[in-house]
Amino acid sequence: MQYRRLGHSGLQLSALSFGAWVTFGQQVGRAQARELLALAYDNGVNFFDNAEIYNHGEAERVMGDVLADLRFPRDSYCVSSKVYFGAVKDPKPTQRGLSRKHVIEACHQALERLRMEHLDLYFCHRPDPDTPIVETVAAMDMLVRQGKVMYWGTSEWPAEAILEAHRVAKENHLAAPTMEQPQYNLLHRERVEVEYASLYDSCGMGTTIWSPLASGVLTGKYNDGIPGDARLSQPGYEWLREEVLGKGDRIAKVRRLQPIADELGVSLTQLAIAWCLLNPHVSTVMLGASKREQLEHNLGALEILPKLDEAVQKRIEQAVA
Template sequence: MARRRTRHALCLPDATAYTAHAGPGQVPRRLREFAMLYRRLGSTGLQLSALSFGAWVTFGKQIGRSEARNLIAAAWDNGINFFDNAEVYARGRAEQVMGDVIADLRLPRDGFCVSSKVFFGAVDSPRPTQRGLSRKHVTDACHAALKRLRVEYLDLYYCHRPDPDTPIQETVRAMDALIRQGKVLYWGTSEWSAAQLREAIAIAEREHLHAPAMEQPQYNLLHRERLEREYASLCEDGLGTTIWSPLASGLLTGKYNAGVEADSRLGQPGNQWLQDEVLGAPEARRLERARAFCTVAAELGQSPAQLAIAWCLRNRHVSSVILGASRVTQLEENLGALNTLDQVDDAGWARVESSTR
């Protein structure tokens, strides 16, 4: 892939959209004081909002359809043009809710991008052909996602994890076929190793197929090695990244400094695995480092959430930071990270870095 410089564009959200999305008797939301930033997805010509919105954990599970509608409307009104999803999120219900809401809001199809991810399956206890990255499941899952999201094509389609049971060549060919059929525009990976990505790219180049255009890794102040080190040369060569968990599942907001509450993300039924991953061994110092970061944020006069998200945005290889929220107020606070970029000087960012090392 050819080397390139990341391009950025600024755009103010459309203030008229607030009136359009306000329901009967509701007061339209006020336009927030920031300009959305848009970035190219790697070496492609696709420009995504630097802050995007994802449905993991919340849609179809933690929140109802009404709140999901409010969140999508608020995201759109504030300049977000990329909505992230996956077959496994709430076993397909997250995609169905998102598709219904987008259709209900009548968002113009040429104005937004939507994604899905394939690997884990969309049913409990999936049979062998209902999961993985075989040509069959990649194709079946794409068709199912199109139906649930109520769109004719997926802008972005990710291999959610590597599949040890399927040759990478088969997966690359399956993704290329979907692109040639007009059902997918760009395909990529999530949490693949650099070696696996390079193999996929080499196969695509050798067989004149579409190569992966983006990777979706976890990236935050407490989890940064893969993007900054392992993917460094790939990003220099044009790989885009849409990063998830910029707040380390809420750890960097300070909400867990005093423990896990039942109504928090980590406290939700069925999320014990996530709590163990975020707080437990082998990274027992994660909470200690998060507390140190929150102290620095307070001393800088910044919201911990906004500061943590802004830190992610400072990485020029980050195409888009995927935000999650269960309430509009959460989303609006996180969007304020765009302002934080210009409010912290180099000395302040150095303190942020040292607090989490």
């Protein structure tokens, strides 16, 4: 495993991490979760990602129970949660958003579900137009000072809002966001590569990127339709299916990438994951898996990095242009 600093902080995260979105508490029960977390940890993964909204808190309960059962030294790994959407169905106004009340109460609730005393990373899952940024920054600063959060950050925030959070933090001597969690893959690049370009040096931001496989599109499994057991076929993810497959040129790009992977003797999945790691501003690539063999295969992406020389990178760019 390789390890990378989280932006300008001193925290080192595994280049590949493991997330619970969609799977834990839904496709993956406790027995499977135990097997997957143990496999990830044994392969050097030291960051496990979660959120209050994932299966309405059940993903955190499953992860917390399993980590407690596995008894990994708490100082050997990092766990995250995210706040904004709420953990209950049809949340009341005070049960969602980034108000001081919800940020702090959601942190306490996440800690209870995860069976932990602190969160290593805590993300504002989306920007909140109804809450002043200074209120959210102050709430996060309070949690940091109390030792309940080690690093806080944002997820899918526009660069302008992130810069405002840093300005407010500096003016008021508060803890500033350390990281952003954006979507990043061969088919979704502009925010990480263009919009955030000035943030990496000026604000010292790191990124914990999600969906390196574009919700499975970059595995090639949707080239001929949607398999019945795929994520995009799951009830409740119609919005994701429309977003992922609604752009007609995506499948064409994936088909152009396949010959490159074939010539390298690797899978399209591993090629797509490894490509994300070529970006020096990517602190960690979050993997998701519901089966042991799937996670083992994805972890193998690290081994193919040396094959992605300049000539191969140029061919990849041409394929997805």
